[in-house]
Amino acid sequence: MRIAIDAMGGDHAPHEIVAGVLQAAKEWTDAELILVGDSARIEALMSERPGNVRVHHAGDVITADDEPGKAVRRKKDASMVVAGRLVREGEADAMISGGNTGALMVTGLLIVGRMEGVERPALAPMLPTMDGTGVLALDLGANMDASPEELLQYAIMGSIYRSKVQGIAKPRVGLLNIGTEAMKGNTLTKTAYGLLEQAPIQFVGNVEASQVMRGGCDVLVCDGFSGNVMLKAMEGTADAVFSTLKTEFTRTWMTKLAAAVMMPGLRQFKKKLDYKEHGGAPMLGLSGLVLKCHGSSDALAVKNAVRQARVALQSGLVQAIAAEINTRK
Template structure:
């Protein structure tokens, strides 16, 4: 397969992007196409003393910056690494696109260039959510749209379930709807309606989950609108890092506690690693006609490498095709219901 990498997207591009690609290239047999300014990428490949054959450069003269307006940038910067890369996937010259660039532009570009999967009202950004002392979950929507209709929440649940099963190997993943309480009658008119829709879908819907249960893995697919998703992701990040920082400060206070710190060092860093988004291989965009992965703008080489490795099953397991099929099945069920 052909992995297409945005060489110019992110705070540390192209240096860390190329470095990550070189790390991944040594571990896989697939081809990696880095899209971006040829000279700059070539220079980075030389710095990394890359001697392999499975990294190729695709020249792209323009760059979409973090300040660019998404729609305008996708329309006007047709020679940008992001647009060129998405075009490659659309035209069959690439099997997945990975970018650390402007999130809004990547979501909009995926929708405009690859197109929505038939039956999907709204493509969405999903994020791996680290669970305490267990396997991570998937949170959908991670912030692509601040509001959602019940139909969107249903789509998030369906697509998230397929992704977790195919890419993370979860059998019959538990799908939960974030809500004020576990009772069916709780929440807004949108969550109540979404509950009914999710209940009848052919997924393992476990009902409403309270935010308290989210960090301990109450469900493997966490469904919510983008506003709530953003709050969950950022609050988790802020709280986890700051609690660990506070403990570290307390540990550094005197000789006695410093000794204790030494004994706990590896435990605390493994806990810290649980909350390290670099480990999880980025956030998939779900609902468009081709696999796309967003990595954090501040991604280092390690995050790039993980995204490439984790991207392989997203393409090879035909996630996009399975989502398309499940939407057709859903339509059939709805039509049947209406006929009856």
């Protein structure tokens, strides 16, 4: 298997990207890892290169400030675009990038290509849960609006992903809503509810945002606007909690002592909420495998994204989704 990694995408590129790829290369020697970007900068960061790592030069970069559509169309030699082209042309089986999310979505649609039968691909990151297993949520920002039929496709794709990549035999699929009753919500969720009941998935009904972190489902389906609002609220709450704890635990010598006693438990709790443990968010519904890393990903997050891509390729994720979508035409 061949995995192309955008070495220039992200806040800590290229050094953290290269470091993560080198770690992954040593652990999974069956994967050929292709670092795409400024070859001179990449080579300078490798004192020695494992045999399963190669560099593919790309002379341009899409930045966080670039307008996605224009950047992808005009910067044809950008590392993200080149990585997508490698997937489209069969020179790579998957691509990973921590760069501009909007540009990566455009790259997926215009360069890699949308899967036949899929209305809109979805961004599907893992959200933390208190039991540590996480919930795959889609869509969380690739598309602001969605139709009931698109939510149905999200549910099917998410269920296949958790089954194929993460080994959950019968993933529980929930619909994000303002209440658990079947007739709660707006026209979108009410119509989608009926479609999900008839789908070949384990649909467990509506799930309120307050129950997401308690592990009420394995796959959470929502439109991109609602999902992104929920995600930002969760991130803001987590930041506020840890900031408040740090202030309180450093207030007096007694609270510092208490902090020392509680530190192992707090570290474990923080680890459950750490995006680095999950690696990347797949963009489901494309004709090739595309993973989006967090913009501030370090070497550990990049390594875990490679692991994620490797498992997805081994399990035939894209082919499984395509087969299920095609049966429903």
